[in-house]
Amino acid sequence: MSFAHLSVIWWFSSFANSATLQDAENLHQMLKNRSEYDRFIVPLLNQSQNLEISLSLSLSGSDVEFIEIENKVKILVDITTQWKDETLNWDPFEYGFLYQLPIVGDWVWRPQTLIQIPQNDRSKMDQIVEGDNKELEMILRSDGSVHRHTSLGLSLFCSIDTTNFPFDKQSFSFLLSIAALSSNLKFSNTSACQSVGQDSGNPKWTNLQVRHEILYSRAAIKCVVSMERKPLFFVINIILPVVLLGFLEVLVFLIPADAGEKLSYSVALLLSYSVFISFVSDNIPEDSDNVSDLFFYVIFQFFIGSLIIFCTTLQLRLYHRNDEEDIPILYKYIVKFVKVLTCRCRACTKSKIESSSMDGEQVTDPGNPTTSVQEKHAPSKYRKTSRAMRRSKTRGDLTGGARLPVSVKTSHAGDGRLTWQNVSSAIDFVLFWVFLVVQVVLNLWFFYPAYRE
Known part of the structure; x- marks a missing residue:
């Protein structure tokens, strides 16, 4: 077997x-x-x-x-x-x-x-x-x-x-x-x-x-x-709100000084950071050797918010100064620098508009090359006029004097003395871009290492 x-x-x-x-x-x-x-x-x-x-x-x-x-x-x-x-x-x-x-x-x-x-x-x-x-x-x-x-x-x-x-x-x-x-x-x-x-x-x-x-x-x-x-829970509940608050702080420099809400707006955003600081500290150990980068990030945002309140307070004091006071040379340079930046942007835009308008302004008649068909203009009652032109027209009508040429009136309208309101607006422009760049750099410093990992 x-x-x-x-x-x-x-x-x-x-x-x-x-x-x-x-x-x-x-x-x-x-x-x-x-x-x-x-x-x-x-x-x-x-x-x-x-x-x-x-x-x-x-x-x-x-x-x-x-x-x-x-x-x-x-x-x-x-x-x-x-x-x-x-x-x-x-x-x-x-x-x-x-x-x-x-x-x-x-x-x-x-x-x-x-x-x-x-x-x-x-x-x-x-x-x-x-x-x-x-x-x-x-x-x-x-x-x-x-x-x-x-x-x-x-x-x-x-x-x-x-x-x-x-x-x-x-x-x-x-x-x-x-x-x-x-x-x-x-x-x-x-x-x-x-x-x-x-x-x-x-x-x-x-x-x-x-x-x-x-x-x-x-x-x-x-x-x-x-x-x-x-990390999804902490990203939604801590990181994303703090990032949005950081960019909302920069918008304080776009609020007009006459609105009266600049200081209260920045203080309200600053108080929001204290809530997130306490929330982060409750979720991490009390260790001074290994402090979380998120804690530093929220503290930096709190410091930036405090600095924005300081700058806003000074900017409001400059805005409400008497125009009879002399303006320091530093402020004049700031206003001139802002005008150079804005004028260049306006000049580029104006050149594009003029080039497009010149293309359609004159049309040559093929039957008579010496003549040109002029562009039709709207009636004078439908034309848009500037505020300076309307003021000069009203002043001339009231006084009964002879009307000045349009070039003279516009030249007088453009000749304005530098005021503290101009200084405040220029500082708002500069601070807006400075703090916007700071926010972008701070967020790249915090999120790029985590994204790379």
């Missing part, structure tokens, strides 16, 4: 001869009543050899909770431990083909796995995986291998670096070792720390990464866990 036929016969006989309750009870009593078994001695027939322990630590992203204010992290881990007890084995054929047996109790030798947890004072607190639980469940197989599974909640010290908050990435580590006086207990090469499942259940953190390193000649395992923060 071939080997294949024997395998088929054995497979059918295994179902025919299934283990009964009496077989399980007999096997349990036989293993528990062994006189030569001692649960305090490493279960090796040759004590000079090493007993390898396979440990697997699993961690899910939904089981990680960072407490930034306390510099702590809470995790829930699943630990699976396997080893081989050379004194606990049996012949499955004698017990109804029973290959494994679930056992409960403290009469079986088991390794005490320690988790070394770092504390605030840089010390380490050891915590036994199974603690003092004597009713620990295990699975014993016929070849002597033991399988143990347990879940454990840990609270670890974590030095949280919030420099790049809310675009930061946090990591923490801990050690796994074996509590034993003998040196013949080692972790196997299959021992590992790994992540399981999806981290979509964590509303604050994502991209869980778990790695491990076997240390001290397989006497300890170092597990390193890292996660990235989800």
Whole structure:
């Protein structure tokens, strides 16, 4: 009879001869009543050899909770431990083909796995995986291998670096070792720390990464866990409102001084920053070594808002000065500089308008090349006149004097003495562009590194 036929016969006989309750009870009593078994001695027939322990630590992203204010992290881990007890084995054929047996109790030798947890004072607190639980469940197989599974909640010290908050990435580590006086207990090469499942259940953190390193000649395992923060909540509730407030502050220089709302507008925006400063400080740890860039960003915006209030106050005092007071040379240069900038822009626009109007002003008659058809003009009552022309016309009508030419009237209208109102308007123009550039540079400094990462 071939080997294949024997395998088929054995497979059918295994179902025919299934283990009964009496077989399980007999096997349990036989293993528990062994006189030569001692649960305090490493279960090796040759004590000079090493007993390898396979440990697997699993961690899910939904089981990680960072407490930034306390510099702590809470995790829930699943630990699976396997080893081989050379004194606990049996012949499955004698017990109804029973290959494994679930056992409960403290009469079986088991390794005490320690988790070394770092504390605030840089010390380490050891915590036994199974603690003092004597009713620990295990699975014993016929070849002597033991399988143990347990879940454990840990609270670890974590030095949280919030420099790049809310675009930061946090990591923490801990050690796994074996509590034993003998040196013949080692972790196997299959021992590992790994992540399981999806981290979509964590509303604050994502991209869980778990790695491990076997240390001290397989006497300890170092597990390193890292996660990235989800920044969308902080972008919508902090960053975006602060950015919009920063650009709204610049618009204070576009409000006319006669409106009487410049100072109250800037003060209202400045008070809004105090709300965001308190909100940021409540969500990051009180650490002077690693201060968040977002905190600096809000403080800079608060400082810019204070500077805008200072400039607005001075600008309003200049606007309400008496025109009989002399204007310093510095203010005259500022007004001249603004006029040069605005006149160049107006000159470019005027040249484009004149070039387009000259193209359609005169049309040559093909029948008579010497004559040209003039453009039709609207009646004088529909023509638009300037304010200076209307004032001069009204003044001439009232006095009954002779009307001056249009060129003379417009020249008199343009000859105006420099006033403090002109100085205030020029300063508004300069400050608007200065603070607008400052806002653009400040936002690039803060957002470009996060965008590059």
